[in-house]
Amino acid sequence: MRHIISVLVENKFGVLARIAGLFSGRGYNIESLSVNATENEDISIMTIVTRGDDHIIEQIIKQLRKLVNTIKVRDVTQVDHIERELALLKVHATQRTRPDILSIIETFRGKVVDITKESLVVEITGDQNKLNAIINVLEPYGIIEIIKSGTIAIARGNKSTTDFTKQDIKSQEE
Amino acid sequence: MSKTGAEILVECLKKHNVDLIFGYPGGVLLHIYDRLFDSDILHVLPRHEQGGIHAADGYARSTGKVGVCFGTSGPGATNLVTGIATAYLDSVPLVVFTGQVSTNLIGGDAFQEADIVGITRPIVKHSYLVKDVEDLAPTIAEAFHLAKTGRPGPVLVDLPKDVIAAKSKNLCSTDIKLVGYNPTYEGHPMQIKKMLKMLENAKAPVVLIGGGVKWSNAHEELKKFVETLNLPVVSSLMGIGAFPNPHKNWVGWAGMHGNYASNKTLTEADFILAIGTRFSDRTTGRLDAYAPKAKKAQIDIDPTSIDKNVKVDIPIVGDCKTVLNQILNYIKDFNWDKCKNDREDWLKKIEYWNNERPFSYKFSDKIIKPQFVVEKIYEVTNGDAIITTEVGQNQMWAAQFYKFKDPRQFITSGGLGTMGYGFPAAIGAKLGNPNKEVFDIAGDGSFLMNMQELCTAVQYRVGVKVAILNNKFLGMIRQWQHLFYNKRYSYSCLECQPDFVKLADAYGCVGFQVVNPSDVEPVLRESLKIKDKPVLFDFLVDREENVYPMVPAGAALNEMIYGEK
Structure with missing residues (x-):
C-alpha cells in the first residue's frame, strides 16, 4: 500500500540525513520526499511517500517518531486529504503540432511557461493519476524532459499539522 | 564572565557528576586535555580508543551511570565506532566526545578529518556537531539527558577545535529544549488492566525479562510481582x-x-x-514457531521494540519499573485463585523439565572442561563477582554455568556480539566497583583483539582477572563448522598464539597456565590474593568441546540439539 507520511522536524543539522538514513538502513523505500520550511523557521515539514504492508508502515512511523529531532508524524493517507504534485514537461512542438498540444494542455488546465520554435514547457499540477494521464497523451509528440516535485499532501478540515507543533512547543517551554 | 569551550566542557562534566573518563588525546583535543590536566576527574588512558569506549561501557553497565569517553578526530573517532555500535545494540548510556577539525576546515579533507557524525548516524541514539561555542553547554546537558532517559543509548558530541578554543558566557546549564523527545514512562492503565485480566485467566503463564529490567532498575518490583503471583521467570541473555x-x-x-x-x-x-525485552532472533528462534500457544503482552519504553519481531496482543509502552509499580497497585483487584491449580501443575511441569535436562557437561579428570572452569570461578567468588565475557563459546558457558543474583553482575555484548569487548569492559567495571572481584571469561581469539589494555590495567592498578578458556580455536565458529560444515575448520584454528604467561609477565601482570583439572581451583584461589594488578589465566581446555543445548539458526526453540549426556 502507498502511504503519504507527514513528518514535522526541528530544522537542525543533519535531520534530512537521519531520516533518509533510517529508510535506507532499515530497508524501507522512499518513493518521493519533499522538504519545506513551515511558517515557523525552526521547523520543517517533510512529506514522504512510501510503500509497505501495515506492519512495515507501523514500524516506519514508530522509527520516525523515535528520532530525537522529530516532533510529529502523521499518516496523511489515513485521513481525508488532498495530494498534489507539480510537473514541468518539456514537449517537442513544431508549428504543425503546436495547436493540438495547446488544446491538450488546456483540457488538463496546464500552463505554458516557455515556448521555442521546436518545443514548449508545460507546468501542471494534480495528483499522480492526472499527471500520468497528460504524460501519456503528450508522449506521441515527443517528451524531451520531465521534472516532477514529490507529492505533497494536506488533510482536509480545520486542523493543521503545524498547529499541533506550536502547542507542543508551548507546553514544553512552560 | 566568559570561558573557553574547553573550560566549559570540563566544568559541565563535573556538573553532570562525571568522575571517570576514558580518553585518548590527539591534536584537536589538546585544549581539552590541557584543562583535564588540572581537573580532579580521573582520566584513564587506554591503549586503543576501542578499549577506552568498551571500558566506559563496562563502567556504565556495572554502575548504571553514564559512561564517558574521548577520542580525537579522524582515526581516533573511527576507532570508537565498534564501541558505539556495541553500546547502541545493548542500550548502554554513553556520552562519546570526539574531536573534530576546525569548522573552517570541515569538508576540505583536512588532516585527521572524518565525518564521524555521518559515520555513526545509524548507531547512536542522537548526535551533535557543535558549531558554535554558545551551544556547547546546552548540548552537553542534552547529551547526558538523552543518554540516560527513555531507552538509554550512546550520544555522540563532535567538537571542532576552534569551538573548543572560543570563549562564551553561556556556562553550564541544565536547560533542555528537546521539543520532540518525551519518552513515555507510565503505562496506559487500561492496557495494564487488560493484561492482568489475561494473566488472571492464564493456566500456563510465564514472565519473560530482558535487559530493560536492569536499565530501569526494576528488579525489586519484578521480584515482588513474581513472588506475589508465583510466576515462572525466563530471561533473555541480556536479562540474566x-x-x-x-x-x-x-x-x-x-x-x-x-x-x-x-x-x-x-x-x-x-x-x-x-x-524490557525486544524478542531478538537469538532469543526467539524461528518466528513462526515461537510460543505458538501463547497470548502475549509486552512492556517496553521503546515503542519500536513492540510488534517489531513478534506480534503481541497487548502492547504497553512504558518504563519497566513504573509499569511494574502500577501493576502491583492493581493486583488486588483480580482473582488469582481462578486458575491456581492449573498453575501449580504448570510450575511442577517446568520443574520436571528443569530436572530432565539441566545445563550439563561431561567432567574429565584428565583434561580441563571449559564449563568446569566457570563453575570453579563461581565457587571461589561465592557467586559475588562481576563477570564480563567476550563473544562466542566463552560467553555462552559463562551464562550457563555462573549463577547471577545481581542485575549488574553479568556484562556481555549480546546485541552486536563484539569480540574483544570483555577485557576492557572488565577494566571499566572494576574501576566502577573497586571492592568487587571482576572476571573476564574469555576466549583466546577474543582476548587477542584488545589485549593491549593489559598495559592500562597495570598502569591504573586494576586488579581484574582474565580467564582465557584456551582451545586454540575460534570456538563457536569451529562448533558451527563441526555441526553444519562437515568438520571443515576453515580459518578458525588459532594454533599460533603467544605464550600467555610470558605475555602477562612482559606487561607486568601475573600469568598462570593451567593444564590439569585438579589445579584449576587452587590457582583461582591463589589469584584472589592478588589485588593490585591484573591476572591472566591460560586454561588449556578440551579443544573440541561444544556448547549445548543449541537451537540451530533458523530452527524453532523446541528443535534443540543436545550433546551426549
Whole structure:
C-alpha cells in the first residue's frame, strides 16, 4: 500500500540525513520526499511517500517518531486529504503540432511557461493519476524532459499539522 | 564572565557528576586535555580508543551511570565506532566526545578529518556537531539527558577545535529544549488492566525479562510481582541477573544456547508477559514457531521494540519499573485463585523439565572442561563477582554455568556480539566497583583483539582477572563448522598464539597456565590474593568441546540439539 507520511522536524543539522538514513538502513523505500520550511523557521515539514504492508508502515512511523529531532508524524493517507504534485514537461512542438498540444494542455488546465520554435514547457499540477494521464497523451509528440516535485499532501478540515507543533512547543517551554 | 569551550566542557562534566573518563588525546583535543590536566576527574588512558569506549561501557553497565569517553578526530573517532555500535545494540548510556577539525576546515579533507557524525548516524541514539561555542553547554546537558532517559543509548558530541578554543558566557546549564523527545514512562492503565485480566485467566503463564529490567532498575518490583503471583521467570541473555538465580521461580534463560526448560516453557506457555525485552532472533528462534500457544503482552519504553519481531496482543509502552509499580497497585483487584491449580501443575511441569535436562557437561579428570572452569570461578567468588565475557563459546558457558543474583553482575555484548569487548569492559567495571572481584571469561581469539589494555590495567592498578578458556580455536565458529560444515575448520584454528604467561609477565601482570583439572581451583584461589594488578589465566581446555543445548539458526526453540549426556 502507498502511504503519504507527514513528518514535522526541528530544522537542525543533519535531520534530512537521519531520516533518509533510517529508510535506507532499515530497508524501507522512499518513493518521493519533499522538504519545506513551515511558517515557523525552526521547523520543517517533510512529506514522504512510501510503500509497505501495515506492519512495515507501523514500524516506519514508530522509527520516525523515535528520532530525537522529530516532533510529529502523521499518516496523511489515513485521513481525508488532498495530494498534489507539480510537473514541468518539456514537449517537442513544431508549428504543425503546436495547436493540438495547446488544446491538450488546456483540457488538463496546464500552463505554458516557455515556448521555442521546436518545443514548449508545460507546468501542471494534480495528483499522480492526472499527471500520468497528460504524460501519456503528450508522449506521441515527443517528451524531451520531465521534472516532477514529490507529492505533497494536506488533510482536509480545520486542523493543521503545524498547529499541533506550536502547542507542543508551548507546553514544553512552560 | 566568559570561558573557553574547553573550560566549559570540563566544568559541565563535573556538573553532570562525571568522575571517570576514558580518553585518548590527539591534536584537536589538546585544549581539552590541557584543562583535564588540572581537573580532579580521573582520566584513564587506554591503549586503543576501542578499549577506552568498551571500558566506559563496562563502567556504565556495572554502575548504571553514564559512561564517558574521548577520542580525537579522524582515526581516533573511527576507532570508537565498534564501541558505539556495541553500546547502541545493548542500550548502554554513553556520552562519546570526539574531536573534530576546525569548522573552517570541515569538508576540505583536512588532516585527521572524518565525518564521524555521518559515520555513526545509524548507531547512536542522537548526535551533535557543535558549531558554535554558545551551544556547547546546552548540548552537553542534552547529551547526558538523552543518554540516560527513555531507552538509554550512546550520544555522540563532535567538537571542532576552534569551538573548543572560543570563549562564551553561556556556562553550564541544565536547560533542555528537546521539543520532540518525551519518552513515555507510565503505562496506559487500561492496557495494564487488560493484561492482568489475561494473566488472571492464564493456566500456563510465564514472565519473560530482558535487559530493560536492569536499565530501569526494576528488579525489586519484578521480584515482588513474581513472588506475589508465583510466576515462572525466563530471561533473555541480556536479562540474566535481573532476577536472582537460584530462586524457586527462576527457570533459566531462553534462546540459542539457553536451557531446555526455558525454551520448552516458552513453547508450551499460554501467556507471555515480556518485560524490557525486544524478542531478538537469538532469543526467539524461528518466528513462526515461537510460543505458538501463547497470548502475549509486552512492556517496553521503546515503542519500536513492540510488534517489531513478534506480534503481541497487548502492547504497553512504558518504563519497566513504573509499569511494574502500577501493576502491583492493581493486583488486588483480580482473582488469582481462578486458575491456581492449573498453575501449580504448570510450575511442577517446568520443574520436571528443569530436572530432565539441566545445563550439563561431561567432567574429565584428565583434561580441563571449559564449563568446569566457570563453575570453579563461581565457587571461589561465592557467586559475588562481576563477570564480563567476550563473544562466542566463552560467553555462552559463562551464562550457563555462573549463577547471577545481581542485575549488574553479568556484562556481555549480546546485541552486536563484539569480540574483544570483555577485557576492557572488565577494566571499566572494576574501576566502577573497586571492592568487587571482576572476571573476564574469555576466549583466546577474543582476548587477542584488545589485549593491549593489559598495559592500562597495570598502569591504573586494576586488579581484574582474565580467564582465557584456551582451545586454540575460534570456538563457536569451529562448533558451527563441526555441526553444519562437515568438520571443515576453515580459518578458525588459532594454533599460533603467544605464550600467555610470558605475555602477562612482559606487561607486568601475573600469568598462570593451567593444564590439569585438579589445579584449576587452587590457582583461582591463589589469584584472589592478588589485588593490585591484573591476572591472566591460560586454561588449556578440551579443544573440541561444544556448547549445548543449541537451537540451530533458523530452527524453532523446541528443535534443540543436545550433546551426549
